[in-house]
Amino acid sequence: MIHLGYLSYDPDTSRVHIPNEEVRLEFKDLLRRKDSGRRSRMFELIEESDRLYMDTIGGNEERVAAAIEKIRNSNYAPTFYNNEQALRYVIKFAYISCIDRYMKVEELPSGKGIADVVYIPKNMTADPAIVVELKWDKSGGAAIEQIEKKNYPAVLSGYSGDIVLVGIEYDSKSKRHSCKIRLTEIQEL
Numbered sequence: 001m002i003h004l005g006y007l008s009y010d011p012d013t014s015r016v017h018i019p020n021e022e023v024r025l026e027f028k029d030l031l032r033r034k035d036s037g038r039r040s041r042m043f044e045l046i047e048e049s050d051r052l053y054m055d056t057i058g059g060n061e062e063r064v065a066a067a068i069e070k071i072r073n074s075n076y077a078p079t080f081y082n083n084e085q086a087l088r089y090v091i092k093f094a095y096i097s098c099i100d101r102y103m104k105v106e107e108l109p110s111g112k113g114i115a116d117v118v119y120i121p122k123n124m125t126a127d128p129a130i131v132v133e134l135k136w137d138k139s140g141g142a143a144i145e146q147i148e149k150k151n152y153p154a155v156l157s158g159y160s161g162d163i164v165l166v167g168i169e170y171d172s173k174s175k176r177h178s179c180k181i182r183l184t185e186i187q188e189l
Helices: 021-032 041-057 061-072 084-094 142-149 152-156
Strands: 008-010 015-017 102-110 113-121 129-136 161-171 176-186
Touching: 041 061, 041 161, 061 084, 061 161, 061 176, 084 102, 084 113, 084 129, 084 161, 102 152, 113 152, 129 142, 129 152, 142 152, 142 161, 142 176, 152 161
Parallel strands: 129 161
Antiparallel strands: 008 015, 102 113, 113 129, 161 176
16 A cells, blocks of 8 residues: 555654545545444544534533543443553543544643643644643542643644643542533643
């Protein structure tokens, strides 16, 4: 596929990608196509991720928490769900449909701390930036408070537009996720 030009290989990152937009769109259509009247599992995952993204930027905290919980309870989650790293894996998987529109950065030094996951729009679009903070066994909006207290949006210097602040918290006793979302608008930091 690489020799035929359908795929490109980057030796620096050891990654393969689809360089041609027409081929990429055809590949997406193939993944979303129905097979003998049933949706493919890949299509369902992408559709759920798209819904999660829309719920996130729409501020629907309950649906975001429920979607994260659904992925956590699926066979795509880490076997040992016992720390913030495991939760981060679930978050990365949950927002898989953002891969084309966003650059995802983990553990990004920002403001007065380190933001867990930041999604930065790749192109000049109306898509908001997304700053995600994860908390294990903390509740009551501790993640959002940390984002604001430590000024994590400062990492988006030069960016102007909406920023969605997302705090995902997990209680290991109740085995429940919660979510707090705040939308802020930044006029070129």
